[in-house]
Every structure is written in structure tokens, then in C-alpha cells.
Amino acid sequence: MCSDRKEKLTVRRLLSNITFVLKYAMKLDKWLVVLVFSAFTICGLVYALFDSLFLKMFIEILSDTNKNLRESLIFVLIGMIFVEIGEIVQLLTDNYARARFVKIAGSIQADFIKKAADIDLICYDQNKYFDDFVIAASQAEEMIINGVMSTARIIGTMTTILALGALIMTINPLIAIFPVAGFFINMITRFQITKLEYEYEIVRKKVMRKADYSKRVFYQPEYAKEIKLSNIEIPLRKQFEAAIDEITDEARIAGRKIAILSLINWIVVFTMFSFFFVPMYLGYLALVKMSIGLSDAAAMNNAQGEVRNNLDGLNYALVDFQKVGQFAERFRRFIEYEIKIEKAAGSKKIPEEKAVLEIKNMFFRYDGADKDTLRNISMAIKPGERVAIVGENGAGKTTFIKLLMRLYDVTSGSICYGGEDIRNFATEEYRNIFGTVFQDYQLYGISLADNVKMDCANEQDRTIIEKALEKADFTEKLNRLPKGIDTEMTREFNEEGTMLSGGEAQKVAISRMFAKTNQMSIAILDEPSSALDPFAEHTLTKNMMECAKDAAVIFISHRLSTTRDADRIYMFENGEIIEEGTHDELMKLDGKYKRMFEKQAHYYKNSIL
Numbered sequence: 001m002c003s004d005r006k007e008k009l010t011v012r013r014l015l016s017n018i019t020f021v022l023k024y025a026m027k028l029d030k031w032l033v034v035l036v037f038s039a040f041t042i043c044g045l046v047y048a049l050f051d052s053l054f055l056k057m058f059i060e061i062l063s064d065t066n067k068n069l070r071e072s073l074i075f076v077l078i079g080m081i082f083v084e085i086g087e088i089v090q091l092l093t094d095n096y097a098r099a100r101f102v103k104i105a106g107s108i109q110a111d112f113i114k115k116a117a118d119i120d121l122i123c124y125d126q127n128k129y130f131d132d133f134v135i136a137a138s139q140a141e142e143m144i145i146n147g148v149m150s151t152a153r154i155i156g157t158m159t160t161i162l163a164l165g166a167l168i169m170t171i172n173p174l175i176a177i178f179p180v181a182g183f184f185i186n187m188i189t190r191f192q193i194t195k196l197e198y199e200y201e202i203v204r205k206k207v208m209r210k211a212d213y214s215k216r217v218f219y220q221p222e223y224a225k226e227i228k229l230s231n232i233e234i235p236l237r238k239q240f241e242a243a244i245d246e247i248t249d250e251a252r253i254a255g256r257k258i259a260i261l262s263l264i265n266w267i268v269v270f271t272m273f274s275f276f277f278v279p280m281y282l283g284y285l286a287l288v289k290m291s292i293g294l295s296d297a298a299a300m301n302n303a304q305g306e307v308r309n310n311l312d313g314l315n316y317a318l319v320d321f322q323k324v325g326q327f328a329e330r331f332r333r334f335i336e337y338e339i340k341i342e343k344a345a346g347s348k349k350i351p352e353e354k355a356v357l358e359i360k361n362m363f364f365r366y367d368g369a370d371k372d373t374l375r376n377i378s379m380a381i382k383p384g385e386r387v388a389i390v391g392e393n394g395a396g397k398t399t400f401i402k403l404l405m406r407l408y409d410v411t412s413g414s415i416c417y418g419g420e421d422i423r424n425f426a427t428e429e430y431r432n433i434f435g436t437v438f439q440d441y442q443l444y445g446i447s448l449a450d451n452v453k454m455d456c457a458n459e460q461d462r463t464i465i466e467k468a469l470e471k472a473d474f475t476e477k478l479n480r481l482p483k484g485i486d487t488e489m490t491r492e493f494n495e496e497g498t499m500l501s502g503g504e505a506q507k508v509a510i511s512r513m514f515a516k517t518n519q520m521s522i523a524i525l526d527e528p529s530s531a532l533d534p535f536a537e538h539t540l541t542k543n544m545m546e547c548a549k550d551a552a553v554i555f556i557s558h559r560l561s562t563t564r565d566a567d568r569i570y571m572f573e574n575g576e577i578i579e580e581g582t583h584d585e586l587m588k589l590d591g592k593y594k595r596m597f598e599k600q601a602h603y604y605k606n607s608i609l
């Protein structure tokens with residue numbers, strides 16, 4: 001069911017992932033990492049000495065008839081101060097680290113957002129990318145913090161174990177066998193448990209994505225209307241319940257195995273070894289054989305208990321370590337993903353003058369698709385030309401537009417601007433020549449000004465933005481907005497945020513293009529007026545054409561009445577151009593375009609009558 005179960009990481013890769021995490025943490029806050037590591041080492045040493053040497057010396061002082069009560073009390077006081085120092089170091093570190101970790105978490109999320117904004121569009125078509133993204137995004141903070149903390153705990157526990165181990169070895173090396181044997185049994189079972197937990201977690205995340213989707217749909221306002229007016233809640237609820245059932249079964253299976261392993265671990269390591277065998281053996285040595293003193297027996301028992309606890313702690317830390325290494329795999333894959341299109345630096349400069357956009361024998365196939373979405377497309381679009389792309393749903397029109405803007409790279413053939421293959425330009429620079437309005441635009445929960453500018457709007461931009469909104473026929477609405485262009489869009493964060501109608505929102509999307517007309521060489525309009533009433537559509541199409549001036553305009557529209565004035569119309573079908581020419585030429589051709597046009601004209605006539 002879940003392919004990730006088979007995703008096996010070698011120990012080497014795990015260690016390399018952990019090193020990556022630590023380096024990442026060091027890059028974000030070097031001093032925090034150094035501080036946490038040092039604090040754990042100091043504390044590890046303090047507790048080791050207190051648990052063994054101090055106890056041994058205390059019993060010796062008590063048994064020494066030459067020492068009085070005052071000396072014993074002074075010794076206890078020194079011990080207490082010693083332990084308190086360890087405690088204070090730990091508390092101060094905790095306190096200090098908390099805020100720094102919050103900052104680290106914020107920095108990771110910021111890195112994440114940046115990467116997600118830069119990542120190639122092709123990644124959004126791949127399930128693997130989505131899974132990596134969802135899992136890595138939800139685990140990133142925990143992974144870095146756990147990476148630092150588990151490494152620190154490993155250093156701290158190792159310090160304690162080495163110090164206590166040295167003491168045990170000097171008195172009776174045989175005792176060391178028990179905690180060490182326990183450690184290995186513990187380690188094997190814990191690793192098995194972690195593996196089960198990790199596999200369960202991966203399945204849970206995948207399954208819960210479906211459940212979360214169904215849940216999310218119910219509280220997002222854009223779905224509310226349809227949910228209330230239809231029975232769509234039934235399949236969504238079924239999907240939700242199926243996900244819950246699936247994950248319950250998974251939890252039951254994983255839970256049973258984990259419980260059995262934990263029980264074995266507890267019985268062997270703790271009960272048998274530590275609580276019975278070692279104290280009995282030490283008692284035998286001290287009381288029957290009399291080969292060690294009582295102080296040694298007490299110190300040894302404490303030391304082995306402490307070694308056992310620390311080995312157990314070490315196991316937990318190693319388990320966390322393992323988890324960090326596993327989750328880091330996805331984080332790393334995401335962060336290290338080599339951005340091919342979005343960050344392309346380019347070797348050529350964009351022509352300063354508006355130039356011809358030429359598409360030569362272009363083929364395109366979506367990643368994983370079994371056939372080409374676009375086949376053998378060729379055309380040249382000169383500055384100032386108005387070119388319409390028409391065709392039935394799924395013909396490939398939007399895909400064609402995406403390729404022109406280099407959201408994807410062509411599979412074969414080429415797209416050239418000013419005679420140069422667009423792959424030779426820096427993507428960011430190349431995209432700047434376009435002003436675009438997509439049919440599936442979005443409004444963001446930020447100010448209207450930023451929504452128009454699609455960037456941080458500054459003081460100088462205000463007039464441009466207001467003018468763009470005016471050209472988009474939005475002035476009347478703008479005058480009614482409480483804070484003008486500073487009004488926040490949507491009610492995502494602000495009760496006073498503005499909710500726009502579909503047509504008003506589309507006008508804002510269109511105004512983005514008007515705000516760019518000065519730099520724009522090519523305007524791309526993908527069904528820009530689908531939500532507009534006929535009056536607004538007429539005004540806006542006229543405004544858009546006027547504003548484009550000598551820029552080329554490429555527009556997609558299903559309403560053929562808006563495309564008839566185009567200099568050239570391309571009719572797409574199943575990813576190919578089947579007809580091309582002016583409206584009159586295509587009507588004369590008596591082909592698909594004519595049939596489509598007449599059908600629409602007939603429909604309009606009938607609906608008017």
C-alpha cells in the first residue's frame with residue numbers, strides 16, 4: 001500500500017543525514033549548539049561523580065570513627081552544591097535554549113517557504129515531491145531540535161557512562177557485563193520499535209492527508225455554498241471515515257508489535273538484570289565473600305543503576321537520532337532539490353526591444369504521462385500582434401501558455417525570444433517580459449495594493465496601482481473599501497478584511513497586468529473574463545488591448561465573440577493546431593472553428609430570444 005515502507009536507508013546515509021542536520025543547525029545558530037553540547041557534557045560528569053564517588057566517600061566518612069558529624073555534614077553540603085551547579089547549568093541552558101530554538105524553528109520555516117516558492121512547477125505534479133514536502137514541512141522544526149538535543153544527550157550520557165564505567169572497572173569489571181548486555185538487548189528492541197513507529201508515522205501522514213483534506217474542505221468558506229446545496233459531504237465523509245478506519249487498523253497492528261517488544265525489553269533488561277542479578281551479586285561479594293566493602297557495594301550498585309539508566313537514555317537518544325536521520329532524508333531531498341528552471345541564471349541577456357516569440361516544432365509531455373499533451377506546435381508572434389488560442393476543454397491551451405512562460409521546459413523543439421532559445425535566459429528576467437492573467441488566479445490575505453503589485457508595494461507604486469484598478473473597472477468598489485488600496489483582502493486574519501465577488505476578484509487579477517504594462521512585452525490572458533458580466537467583459541477586453549499597446553497579446557477564450565478581432569486565431573485539438581488564420585479565414589475554411597463559432601452564436605441568439 002505504501003511504497004515508503006520499502007524506502008531503506010543505509011547506516012551511512014543515516015549518519016550523513018544527521019551530519020547534515022547538525023551542520024544545518026550550526027549554520028542557523030552555532031553558539032546554541034556549542035552551548036547545549038557543553039552543558040550536557042558538564043551535567044553528565046557532575047551526575048556521574050555524585051552518584052558513585054560521592055556516595056562511596058560518604059559511606060567511608062560515616063564508617064570512619066576519626067571523622068565527626070560536622071565533617072560529614074560539610075561533605076554533604078559540598079556534594080549538594082556540586083549537584084546544584086549541575087542543575088543550575090541545565091536550567092539556564094533550558095531557559096536560554098528555548099527562545100533560541102523558537103528562532104531556529106522560524107528560520108527553518110523561512111528556508112522552507114523560500115524553497116517552496118522557488119521550486120520548479122514540475123515538482124507539484126509529482127506525488128513524491130508532495131509527500132516529501134508535507135512530511136518535511138511538518139517535521140522540520142522537531143527534526144532540527146531533536147537532532148541537536150539527541151546529539152547533546154548522547155554526549156552527556158556517554159560522559160556519565162564512561163566516568164561510571166571507569167569506576168566499576170576499577171572495583172569489579174564483572175558488574176559491567178549486566179548494563180552492557182542490557183544495553184544491547186535494549187538497543188535491538190528499541191531500534192525495532194522505532195522502525196515500527198517510523199513506518200506507522202509515514203503511513204499515518206499519507207493516509208491522514210486524505211482525512212485532512214476532507215476536514216479542511218468543511219471549514220473553508222469557498223466550499224461552504226456547494227456543501228450546503230449538495231450531497232458532496234457524503235463522499236467526502238466516506239473518504240474521511242475510510243482514512244480513519246485504515247489508520248486505526250495500522251495503529252492496532254503497530255501497537256501490538258510495539259507492546260510485545262517493550263515488554264520483553266522491560267523484563268530482561270530492567271527486572272532481571274538490574275533489579276535482581278546485580279544487587280544479589282554485590283550482596284554476595286560484600287556480605288558472604290567479603291571481597292569488597294559496603295561502601296564499594298553501595299557505590300557499585302548505584303553506579304550500575306546509573307549506567308543502566310544512562311544506557312537506556314543513550315538508547316532513546318540513539319532512537320531519536322535514527323528518527324532524525326530518517327526524517328532528514330525527506331527534508332534533505334526537498335532542501336537539496338536542484339532547482340532547474342526557476343533559478344536558471346542564463347547566459348544571454350533579454351533583448352531590450354520587444355521581440356518575436358517563436359515556437360518551433362514544440363512537443364510536450366507531462367512527467368509520468370503516457371502521451372504528449374502538445375504535439376508539433378509552431379508559430380511566431382510579433383510585437384503588437386493579437387493572437388487568440390481557442391479549442392475545447394483539455395485541448396492543451398493552458399499547457400501551451402505555461403510553456404511560453406517557462407513554467408515547464410519543452411520536451412522537444414524550442415521556444416525562442418528575439419531568436420534566442422528561452423532556456424538561455426535567466427528565468428526571472430525572462431518572466432519579466434510577461435504580464436499575465438490566469439483563469440485560476442488567487443487573492444491573498446494581504447493588502448489590496450500587494451495583491452495588485454504581486455510584490456511589496458511601496459509609496460511610488462500607489463499611483464500605478466490605483467490607475468491599474470481604475471483600468472480594471474474597480475474604482476467604484478475601491479472607493480467603498482474602508483482603507484482603499486491598504487484594505488486587507490479575504491477574512492483569513494482580519495474580521496474587517498474584504499470579501500470580493502467572483503467578478504470583482506477577477507478585476508483585481510486583471511489589474512495586475514495593467515500595473516505591469518510599462519515593462520511588459522507580451523500579455524498573456526488565459527480566460528481572463530470568465531466571471532465578468534458582458535458589459536465589464538467588453539470594457540475590460542478593450543482596455544486590455546489598448547494598454548498592451550505594442551506588446552503582443554496572447555489570449556485564450558472560450559467565448560469566440562472576444563477572439564474574432566484577433567490578428568490570428570489558432571484552433572487547438574488534442575494538443576495539435578488543427579486550424580489557423582483570421583476569423584474570416586477560419587470561417588471560410590468551414591472547419592471546426594466555424595462549427596464552434598456558429599454553435600455559440602446560435603446559443604446566444606436563442607438565449608436572447
Ligand SMILES: Nc1ncnc2c1ncn2[C@@H]1O[C@H](COP(=O)(O)OP(=O)(O)OP(=O)(O)O)[C@@H](O)[C@H]1O
Binds near residue numbers: 125366393394398400
Ligand atoms: N499537471 C498536469 N499533469 C498531467 N497532465 C496534465 C497536467 N495539467 C494538465 N494536464 C492534462 O493536459 C491536458 C491539457 O490540459 P490544459 O489545461 O492545457 O487544457 P486546456 O485546453 O487549457 O483546457 P481548459 O479549456 O479546460 O482550460 C489535459 O488532458 C489535462 O488533463
